[in-house]
Amino acid sequence: MxxxxxxxxxxxxxxxxxxxxxxxxxxxxxxxxxxxxxxxxxxxxxxNKTRKLEFLVADAMAQGADTLITCGAVQSNHCRLTLAAAVKEGLKCRLVLEERVPGSYNPEASGNNFLFNLLGVEKITVVPAGTNMAEAMGKVAEELAADGRRGYVIPGGGxxxxxxxxxxxxxxxxxxxxxxxxxxxxxxxxxxxxxxxxxxxxxxxxxxxxxxxxxxxxxxxxxxxxxxxxxxxxxxxxxxxxxxxxxxxxxxxxxxxxxxxxxxxxxxxxxxxxxxxxxxxxxxxxxxxxxxxxxxxxxxxxxxxxxxxxxxxxxxxxxxxxxxxxxxxxxxxxxxxx
Structure with a gap:
């Protein structure tokens, strides 16, 4: 191959x-x-998301994206690494977090929640369990497009x-x-x-x-x-x-x-x-x-x-x-x- x-x-x-x-x-x-x-x-x-992002981010950059958009649970490792890749490439990053356990999101929590803020996430949108995540990320992409920006949607887990x-x-x-x-x-x-x-x-x-x-x-x-x-x-x-x-x-x-x-x-x-x-x-x-x-x-x-x-x-x-x-x-x- x-x-x-x-x-x-x-x-x-x-x-x-x-x-x-x-x-x-x-x-x-x-x-x-x-x-x-x-x-x-x-x-x-x-x-593991790092290996996936090597190909996903390359595709995003080839399409002229300036912002990575992805989703995950409230302590998502995938979201952390997508944000880190955006930082590495000089891109912005927006996250959609799903509260799969109601009330579990705490922006002041340790772990990945802390790292989202440390790495400088542009915006976090929190949605309830069962939300159509593709649609939620699509709305974020539409918001960016309205401002003349180009988002690249990465599915959950890449x-x-x-x-x-x-x-x-x-x-x-x-x-x-x-x-x-x-x-x-x-x-x-x-x-x-x-x-x-x-x-x-x-x-x-x-x-x-x-x-x-x-x-x-x-x-x-x-x-x-x-x-x-x-x-x-x-x-x-x-x-x-x-x-x-x-x-x-x-x-x-x-x-x-x-x-x-x-x-x-x-x-x-x-x-x-x-x-x-x-x-x-x-x-x-x-x-x-x-x-x-x-x-x-x-x-x-x-x-x-x-x-x-x-x-x-x-x-x-x-x-x-x-x-x-x-x-x-x-x-x-x-x-x-x-």
Whole structure:
């Protein structure tokens, strides 16, 4: 796959590390766990959206945009990184935040809310749960156009075929690292939310003939709802790349048992995962995405889905700034759901 024909900005120097986690492996008592450190990607505090934004922002600049518009939840890592990319490029940025949990937005909160203000967001619009986010962002673009400006709308999570191309590039990067390390990975595990990361990795692995299953842990939906979304983005990404390989519906695998009671609401399995990763490897997870995804990784190891003797690669998609908005449940000072 020749990705060099697509416009791209570069926000990270070199490859992110691919490391073995010996103490975490011992703690889960199962397969050998490796980690791809995409929490160390460029832009403010890193995370998987950086890879997507390399292609999305390049497209925005090619279209002459002066303002990036995107959306997310009130502690959105994607919004933080989109804003950071705008700062890097000398663009403005406007955010539409969805209160998926009523009353949860606090402009004075820590975590990403603090960083939105520190980075100089131009305007934040807060909307209630269930709002049509595409329409809400479209209204922001219309406001800008009325002032003679040009906005570029980036979907939630940067999850379209352009953004997912960033994780096709990541699949190529992983392929090179595995070759250089002489490492045979049996399965890959990743958080599956807006789906661009999951779909991009799946498309890239199939396009590179890696024959490594990609297993997603849903952070907001069960498989019957999540799998079709991942599959559709993967198909659109493959079409954009001109891939000849088929991406079957059966190649999309997700588990939905670890995100409840609601998106972004803490649970005990997440707290265990965040604590275990911090105390065995000194690596921070976030409570909304990676904490619940690693809870799924741990659960699937304990259930024998990931088997002893296998090599499993977990892709760390970042998000640690959001951790600081959830200190009480993480420290056991606030009751969480089982």
């Amino acid at each position: 020749n990705l060099s024909r697509f416009p791209r900005r570069r926000y990270t120097e070199g490859h992110t590390p691919l490391e073995f986690l010996p103490r975490f492996t011992e703690a889960v008592g199962g397969p050998n766990i490796y980690i791809k450190r995409d929490d160390l990607l460029g832009l403010t505090s890193g995370g 999850s379209n075929a352009i953004g997912a191309t960033g994780y096709v590039a990541c699949a190529q990067e992983i392929q090179q690292q595995l070759f250089e390390k002489g490492l045979d990975i049996h399965q890959l595990c990743v958080a599956s939310g807006s789906s661009g990361t999951h779909a991009g990795l799946l498309t890239g692995f199939i396009g590179c003939n890696l024959n490594i299953p990609v297993v997603g842990v849903g952070v907001s939906r069960d498989p019957e709802d999540q799998d079709p979304i991942v599959h559709q983005v993967a198909l659109e990404t493959a079409e954009r790349l001109g891939m000849k390989q088929d991406i079957s519906r059966e190649s999309v695998v997700t588990f939905g048992d670890y995100w409840r009671p609601k998106y972004s609401v803490p649970n005990a399995k997440m707290v265990e995962a965040v604590t275990m990763m911090a105390r065995t490897e000194g690596i921070l997870l976030d409570p909304v995405y990676t904490g619940k995804a690693v809870a799924g990784l741990i659960g699937l190891c304990r259930k024998g889905y990931f088997k002893k003797g296998e090599n499993v690669l977990y892709v760390h998609t970042g998000g640690s700034p959001a951790l600081y908005a959830y200190t009480r449940p993480i420290l056991g000072l606030e009751e969480v759901a089982e």
